[in-house]
Structures are given as C-alpha cells and as structure tokens.
Amino acid sequence: MNPAQIIIKKRDRESLSHEEIKYFISSYINGDIENYQMSAMLMAILLNGMSEKEIFWLTREYIDSGITLKFPESNGRCIDKHSTGGVGDKLSLMIGPIAAECGVMVPTISGRGLGHTGGTLDKLESIPGFQTQISLGRFQKIVRENNFAIIGQSDNMVPADRMIYSLRDVTGTVESIPLITASIMSKKIASGIDGLVIDLKVGNGAFIGTMEHARLLAESMSKIAKDFDKKIIINFTDMNAPLGRYIGNAVEVIEAIEFLKGNMEPDLKEVTYKLVADMLILAGVSKNFRQAEIMIDQVIENGHAFDRLRKGIELQHGNPAVIEDYSLLPQPKHTKEIYAHRTGYIKNINSKSIGYALIEVKAGRKHVDDTIDHAAGLRLFTKVGGKIIKGEKVAELYYDNDQGNKAAKDIENCFEYSRDKISTTGRLLGIHK
Amino acid sequence: MNPAQIIIKKRDRESLSHEEIKYFISSYINGDIENYQMSAMLMAILLNGMSEKEIFWLTREYIDSGITLKFPESNGRCIDKHSTGGVGDKLSLMIGPIAAECGVMVPTISGRGLGHTGGTLDKLESIPGFQTQISLGRFQKIVRENNFAIIGQSDNMVPADRMIYSLRDVTGTVESIPLITASIMSKKIASGIDGLVIDLKVGNGAFIGTMEHARLLAESMSKIAKDFDKKIIINFTDMNAPLGRYIGNAVEVIEAIEFLKGNMEPDLKEVTYKLVADMLILAGVSKNFRQAEIMIDQVIENGHAFDRLRKGIELQHGNPAVIEDYSLLPQPKHTKEIYAHRTGYIKNINSKSIGYALIEVKAGRKHVDDTIDHAAGLRLFTKVGGKIIKGEKVAELYYDNDQGNKAAKDIENCFEYSRDKISTTGRLLGIHK
Numbered sequence: 001m002n003p004a005q006i007i008i009k010k011r012d013r014e015s016l017s018h019e020e021i022k023y024f025i026s027s028y029i030n031g032d033i034e035n036y037q038m039s040a041m042l043m044a045i046l047l048n049g050m051s052e053k054e055i056f057w058l059t060r061e062y063i064d065s066g067i068t069l070k071f072p073e074s075n076g077r078c079i080d081k082h083s084t085g086g087v088g089d090k091l092s093l094m095i096g097p098i099a100a101e102c103g104v105m106v107p108t109i110s111g112r113g114l115g116h117t118g119g120t121l122d123k124l125e126s127i128p129g130f131q132t133q134i135s136l137g138r139f140q141k142i143v144r145e146n147n148f149a150i151i152g153q154s155d156n157m158v159p160a161d162r163m164i165y166s167l168r169d170v171t172g173t174v175e176s177i178p179l180i181t182a183s184i185m186s187k188k189i190a191s192g193i194d195g196l197v198i199d200l201k202v203g204n205g206a207f208i209g210t211m212e213h214a215r216l217l218a219e220s221m222s223k224i225a226k227d228f229d230k231k232i233i234i235n236f237t238d239m240n241a242p243l244g245r246y247i248g249n250a251v252e253v254i255e256a257i258e259f260l261k262g263n264m265e266p267d268l269k270e271v272t273y274k275l276v277a278d279m280l281i282l283a284g285v286s287k288n289f290r291q292a293e294i295m296i297d298q299v300i301e302n303g304h305a306f307d308r309l310r311k312g313i314e315l316q317h318g319n320p321a322v323i324e325d326y327s328l329l330p331q332p333k334h335t336k337e338i339y340a341h342r343t344g345y346i347k348n349i350n351s352k353s354i355g356y357a358l359i360e361v362k363a364g365r366k367h368v369d370d371t372i373d374h375a376a377g378l379r380l381f382t383k384v385g386g387k388i389i390k391g392e393k394v395a396e397l398y399y400d401n402d403q404g405n406k407a408a409k410d411i412e413n414c415f416e417y418s419r420d421k422i423s424t425t426g427r428l429l430g431i432h433k
Numbered sequence: 434m435n436p437a438q439i440i441i442k443k444r445d446r447e448s449l450s451h452e453e454i455k456y457f458i459s460s461y462i463n464g465d466i467e468n469y470q471m472s473a474m475l476m477a478i479l480l481n482g483m484s485e486k487e488i489f490w491l492t493r494e495y496i497d498s499g500i501t502l503k504f505p506e507s508n509g510r511c512i513d514k515h516s517t518g519g520v521g522d523k524l525s526l527m528i529g530p531i532a533a534e535c536g537v538m539v540p541t542i543s544g545r546g547l548g549h550t551g552g553t554l555d556k557l558e559s560i561p562g563f564q565t566q567i568s569l570g571r572f573q574k575i576v577r578e579n580n581f582a583i584i585g586q587s588d589n590m591v592p593a594d595r596m597i598y599s600l601r602d603v604t605g606t607v608e609s610i611p612l613i614t615a616s617i618m619s620k621k622i623a624s625g626i627d628g629l630v631i632d633l634k635v636g637n638g639a640f641i642g643t644m645e646h647a648r649l650l651a652e653s654m655s656k657i658a659k660d661f662d663k664k665i666i667i668n669f670t671d672m673n674a675p676l677g678r679y680i681g682n683a684v685e686v687i688e689a690i691e692f693l694k695g696n697m698e699p700d701l702k703e704v705t706y707k708l709v710a711d712m713l714i715l716a717g718v719s720k721n722f723r724q725a726e727i728m729i730d731q732v733i734e735n736g737h738a739f740d741r742l743r744k745g746i747e748l749q750h751g752n753p754a755v756i757e758d759y760s761l762l763p764q765p766k767h768t769k770e771i772y773a774h775r776t777g778y779i780k781n782i783n784s785k786s787i788g789y790a791l792i793e794v795k796a797g798r799k800h801v802d803d804t805i806d807h808a809a810g811l812r813l814f815t816k817v818g819g820k821i822i823k824g825e826k827v828a829e830l831y832y833d834n835d836q837g838n839k840a841a842k843d844i845e846n847c848f849e850y851s852r853d854k855i856s857t858t859g860r861l862l863g864i865h866k
C-alpha cells in the first residue's frame with residue numbers, strides 16, 4: 001500500500017477500508033508514514049468526514065496500537081464518566097468517590113488542562129504527593145480496592161491517539177467529529193469499561209460551541225459505543241459560564257471536598273447528581289434517577305463518599321490530611337479583588353475568556369509543556385442571574401506572578417450585565433436519544 | 434501570527450490575507466513552519482480552493498522566495514512555452530530552436546520525468562556531455578547568444594515551489610488548481626518572460642484528465658498571467674495517445690532532430706507549428722498563424738533551426754556531433770518486437786499505461802531519485818487510426834534490464850483495436866478564450 005494513494009482516496013471522498021486504516025495507523029506508529037502525511041490525512045478526514053464503519057475501524061486501530069485493561073469481575077458495573085472539557089469543571093473529583101461508594105467501578109484516565117479549559121490531573125496534583133503517573137497494574141489494583149482511581153494517559157495505552165492528538169493540535173485538525181469520536185472512545189474502551197456516561201459540554205467555554213455540533217458528535221459517539229457493545233448515556237450540559245464558584249487547581253480541589261461534605265453549589269449538584277445517576281443506572285445499581293438520588297444523598301450524608309476520596313488520595317500517595325486542612329494545599333501569595341463596574345443582573349460570565357485570563361497567572365497553560373501554579377485561580381462571588389450593585393465584589397483572583405493586574409482587568413470584562421432580571425434554566429440541556 | 438490559526442482559516446473556507454500567505458510561505462522556507470503544518474494547509478487549499486487574489490499572492494510569495502531573471506533587452510520578445518506533461522512529448526527540443534531562429538528569446542527552465550510522463554531534462558541528458566545544471570548567469574548568457582537554452586530548476590529560483598512540490602507529491606496534494614497555477618506561473622514569471630504559451634494536455638496520459646478540469650486550470654492561469662501583466666495563450670491538446678512515434682529519452686532526441694531536418698510526424702507537426710506560431714504572435718514577430726507557418730517552414734527548410742539546436746547543444750557542453758551521428762547516443766542492448774494480437778483499426782494507444790510500462794525498463798522513474806536508462810524506450814509502428822493485421826509489428830521496445838518481457842506484455846495491452854475505421858481529428862482541442 002502507498003500512503004499518498006490512501007490520502008488521495010480520502011481526499012476524493014472515497015471510504016477507506018479496514019486494511020487501509022490499519023496500514024495507515026500502524027505505519028504511522030512505526031515511523032513508515034511521516035507526520036506530514038498523517039496531517040494531510042487528518043485535514044482530509046476533517047473536511048470530508050468518515051462513515052460509521054471507518055470511525056469504528058479507526059477507533060479499533062487506536063485501541064490496538066497499545067495495551068488494554070480488563071476488569072472481568074465488574075459484571076457490568078465498570079462505568080466511567082467522560083467530560084469534553086470546560087472551565088471550573090471539578091466533577092471527576094466528586095463523581096469518582098460518590099459512584100465508587102454506590103458500587104460502581106470507575107477507572108478514570110484523565111487529561112491535563114490546555115488552552116482555556118482545566119484538567120483533572122492538574123487539579124489532583126495540587127494535593128501534596130499525589131501521583132497521577134502510576135503503573136497500569138497499580139491503577140487496576142487501586143480500582144479493585146477502592147472502586148475508583150484517576151491517572152494520566154499511560155505511554156503504552158492508545159499511543160496512536162496520543163501521537164495523533166499532538167499533531168492535530170498544531171495542524172488545525174482538532175475539531176473533527178470522526179477524530180474526536182475515535183480519540184475519546186478508544187481511550188475509554190481501552191480502559192476496560194462496560195459503559196460510559198458522557199458530559200458533552202456546549203457553549204463558549206467548551207470545545208463544542210453549538211447544540212447542532214454537539215448532536216452530531218453525540219450521534220457519532222453513540223454509534224461507536226454500540227458497535228463496541230458498550231452502554232452509553234450522553235448528556236448535553238451548558239458551559240457558557242464557569243461551573244461552580246472556583247476556577248483553578250487547588251481551589252477546585254477545595255470546592256470538590258466541600259461538595260462531598262455536603263456544601264454544594266446548586267449547578268455543581270445538578271450536574272453531578274445527573275451524571276452519577278446515569279452511571280448507577282448503566283451499572284444496574286439504580287433503576288432511575290429518583291433511586292439514584294436517594295443513594296447519592298445517603299453516601300454524602302453518612303460521609304462514606306468523603307472517606308472514599310480520602311482513601312483514594314492516600315492510595316495515590318497524596319497527603320490525605322488536606323481534606324481536613326486546606327492550608328496544606330498550595331497557597332497563593334497575592335489576592336486581588338474584582339468589583340462590579342455597573343449595577344444590574346449577571347447575564348453571563350464568559351468562561352472562555354476567564355479560562356484564557358487565568359493562563360496569564362499560570363492557573364492554566366498555553367502550551368503542553370508550560371508549568372502550572374497550582375495555587376493560582378479565581379473565586380466567584382456571584383453567578384449568572386445574580387443581582388449586583390456597582391462597586392460590589394464579584395470575584396477574587398489568586399496569583400503569584402506579575403500578571404495579576406492584567407488578568408484581573410480581563411476577568412472584570414468577563415461579566416456581562418443586564419438591566420432586567422435574568423431567569424436561569426440550569427445546566428442540563430437534555431440527553432442524546 | 435500562529436500557523437495553526439492560519440490553517441484553520443483556510444480549513445473553514447475563509448480567505449487568507451496577503452500577510453498570512455507571506456508569513457506562511459516565508460516561515461516554511463526558514464523552518465519555523467513544519468512540513469506537517471504545510472501539508473495540512475496544502476490539503477485545506479486543495480479541498481477548499483483559493484480566490485484569484487490568494488493565488489496571486491501565493492504566486493508572488495513563491496517568486497519572492499528566490500532570485501528572478503530579467504531580459505530587459507527583449508522588448509516583449511521573451512516568450513516561453515510550458516507543457517503540463519505528457520508521453521512522447523519532445524516538443525521543447527524543437528520549439529526552442531525554431532522560435533529562437535524566428536527571433537524569440539526562449540529561456541526554458543524545465544523538469545524531469547516522474548511517473549508516466551517524461552521530462553525534457555532527461556531527454557537532453559541522453560546527449561553525451563549535455564549540462565542541464567548550469568549557473569543562471571551562464572543560462573542568461575546562452576539565451577542572449579543563441580536565443581534559447583534549456584536548464585533544470587536552480588536551487589535559488591522559486592525555492593518555495595520546489596520545497597512545496599516535493600511535499601505535495603507524497604501527501605496527495607498535487608491535483609489542486611490554485612497550487613498548480615502558482616507552481617507553473619511563479620517559475621515562468623521568475624525566469625523573466627514577457628509572455629507564455631501553454632500546452633495544456635488533456636487525456637489519460639496527462640495530469641489533467643478532462644476538458645472540464647482543463648478549462649478551470651486555464652481560467653486560473655489566464656487570470657494570474659493578467660495580474661502579473663504577462664501575455665498568455667493557452668492551447669488544449671489531446672494526450673490520450675503518445676505524441677509522435679518515439680517514447681523514451683535518446684529515441685525522442687532522435688525524433689526531434691529528424692523533425693528539424695524536415696521529417697515530421699503529422700501530430701508532432703500540428704502541435705509544434707501551433708505552439709511556435711502562438712509564441713511568434715505573442716512576441717509580435719508574426720501577425721497570425723499563416724505568417725508564422727511560412728516563417729517556420731522557412732527556418733526548417735534552410736536548416737537554420739537545425740543549426741540553432743546544434744549550437745545550443747554545444748553551448749550547454751553536449752557533443753554536437755550526435756545530431757549527424759545517432760550512434761553517439763546511448764544504445765540499447767536489447768530490442769523486443771511487439772505484435773498486434775488482432776486485426777482492425779487502432780482505436781487508442783493508452784499513453785498512461787505505456788508511460789508506466791516504460792518505467793519498468795527504466796525509461797522513466799517512479800521516485801525522484803531513481804536513475805534513468807537513457808537508451809530505453811519505445812518505437813511505435815502505428816498510430817491511432819492505423820489499419821493493422823494480426824501478427825503485424827506494432828512497436829519495438831528498447832531495454833537493458835530483466836523487465837523487457839513484462840514491459841512488452843504490458844505495452845501489447847495498451848493498443849485498443851476497433852473493427853470499424855477510426856476517424857482522427859488531430860491533437861488540437863481548442864484554445865482558452
């Protein structure tokens with residue numbers, strides 16, 4: 001087979017065969033196909049699309065490029081949650097412990113923050129000692145012992161996706177439904193799950209801006225899940241404004257711990273309960289949302305979900321004392337208060353711009369190899385719909401470099417005001433059927 | 434500027450600005466933009482197209498990536514001919530000397546054969562001693578002295594096109610009208626011409642298969658020529674069957690020399706006279722085809738065009754004695770006769786398949802760094818429309834490796850027969866208006 005001929009087939013809108021996709025991916029991995037050939041292929045896929053069969057084969061070849069995990073004892077109860085990335089999204093930190101305590105096995109392989117979105121690994125690494133790069137053997141052991149663990153992508157799992165993802169990032173080929181589908185589904189399927197709950201975020205703070213685009217991605221992921229015989233529920237959730245009251249790393253860990261202590265911000269509660277309930281339903285633990293909600297309330301109230309988090313931190317070599325003593329987490333040197341520049345109701349808090357402003361104080365990263373200041377971040381004193389008087393404090397910025405003034409100014413402009421009262425409708429925009 | 438952002442603009446069908454194109458090309462040349470980013474951009478251009486303005490800027494940046502030649506003394510008479518590549522196309526070898534003798538300056542920068550098509554440089558290099566890689570200073574001097582010279586692309590002329598072309602070749606991004614336009618026009622404009630005659634070949638032996646595609650390319654080249662204030666005439670010519678009676682390298686040199694001695698194969702005469710006439714008209718030397726034809730007949734009959742070729746060979750360090758003594762050219766070790774496998778009229782001689790069959794005996798090359806056997810080639814004993822009796826000799830293959838039987842078998846299958854008489858309509862398919 002000839003790489004250019006296969007690129008030309010896709011360029012000319014023909015379907016690729018399983019053999020061609022297998023050859024292209026395996027030759028890329030072993031270096032026979034060059035980056036410049038892969039990037040031309042990626043652009044052709046982005047612009048010309050792929051059939052369900054092609055996406056299935058692509059996902060298959062991504063998975064087969066590395067090792068896969070298995071939890072044969074799960075009996076259908078191994079369910080993960082995947083979020084497509086947002087601002088202030090600390091959901092994994094709560095969902096893992098809660099679902100685990102309800103009897104679900106949750107083997108989460110997570111990512112780092114990039115651009116305006118945060119990453120679960122960066123948040124966890126705020127905890128002194130916490131290890132996100134542990135062996136897959138140890139990872140499986142922790143999942144078996146505590147029902148949940150959260151680690152970073154390992155070099156030997158789905159290497160094709162990792163290599164192709166970094167190429168997509170610099171060649172304008174990220175926003176392709178077939179490529180996003182194969183990337184997400186391959187990693188989740190390789191981690192040994194029986195089923196998957198997707199939190200598909202939509203809005204300016206998400207990678208997917210419109211419901212139309214979100215529905216196409218959902219349809220594609222749903223088909224591929226079925227092709228691999230995996231159960232799936234896909235939720236569309238609103239990511240125009242940041243989730244919760246804190247954005248950053250250490251501050252989001254605190255917010256997650258508080259959540260498990262029962263101090264829940266309404267939007268966080270709404271999304272967390274829905275996603276965990278879907279996991280319980282897929283696992284066969286609950287029959288419906290009402291049953292799941294009762295279970296979740298219970299494991300929060302009796303402190304068992306909180307205990308799971310403590311144990312999880314301990315098992316991954318973090319200092320479990322942080323969950324009682326937040327002063328053990330990285331502390332910011334400076335705090336800058338941000339005030340409302342007019343009176344009115346908060347119409348929106350532009351989460352994409354907040355994400356980018358926080359990169360300036362190193363709460364996030366522009367390039368994959370940038371370092372993070374785990375103490376940097378933002379606390380919101382108001383949310384969408386909130387009434388604000390000019391001069392009132394709307395947020396507090398935590399930072400430790402010389403970009404505080406610039407970031408604070410940018411964040412001030414992220415608040416959109418309205419003269420009229422704003423009615424909020426919640427974060428849940430529906431599920432994919 | 435950010436390379437990925439510029440790729441995304443083109444991916445999303447937006448027009449690129451002059452600054453963006455300038456940045457992308459110059460950064461690619463100096464290594465700041467990687468091959469994999471350029472190939473993603475090339476695929477986006479191929480699939481989403483470019484406006485006339487974008488193609489103009491791209492051509493401008495190609496030209497400005499290297500040095501340019503000037504013939505200020507030409508007074509409008511510096512006219513080149515460009516062919517888009519075919520099988521048996523030795524036209525440049527006749528056109529240069531004829532047009533030169535008629536008073537046109539012809540600074541031809543030519544290419545090598547690749548795939549099924551032959552290259553003028555390979556043909557010329559059959560002549561012992563002939564140098565196609567000479568300095569641009571010497572090239573200009575020869576053009577001034579003898580009115581024509583033919584050399585290979587120099588490293589410091591239009592380097593952007595050379596780098597991008599080799600990338601296009603391996604990434605399935607050759608067949609793009611904006612990219613083909615910029616590639617052809619930049620090289621010709623950089624060589625200092627006042628006007629250009631295009632021989633746009635159409636058919637299975639050409640890169641352009643259909644008249645529809647040919648018209649789009651002609652329209653694009655015609656616009657860019659006008660934008661650069663260059664005169665242009667574009668001829669569409671038929672490239673389904675090979676041109677002339679010989680295909681190869683040394684054998685095509687012989688056919689070209691015979692042509693200048695007055696022994697003209699009708700299809701070669703038809704196309705050569707038309708293209709030279711167009712050059713004379715653009716140069717202001719002739720008013721119309723009839724006038725031009727008289728001039729061409731004259732310079733052939735009086736042997737002056739022949740003398741120009743002899744002098745041209747001498748000026749480029751070739752042995753001029755070859756034009757009287759063909760035994761000084763590379764001689765094939767083996768000859769294999771190919772016979773008609775049925776009785777009838779020749780409906781077509783598949784030039785693309787002939788081109789590929791001749792690669793097997795090294796008359797052509799599959800990869801840019803393959804070596805050529807200059808003596809290998811094919812002689813046709815019949816042409817389209819010819820009447821043939823089963824068992825009659827239709828061709829003779831010249832070769833010097835162990836692929837002769839295989840190539841001869843493949844060539845035998847290139848002849849298509851018809852029971853009914855075939856009427857031929859000539860090679861000229863019209864001009865672009």
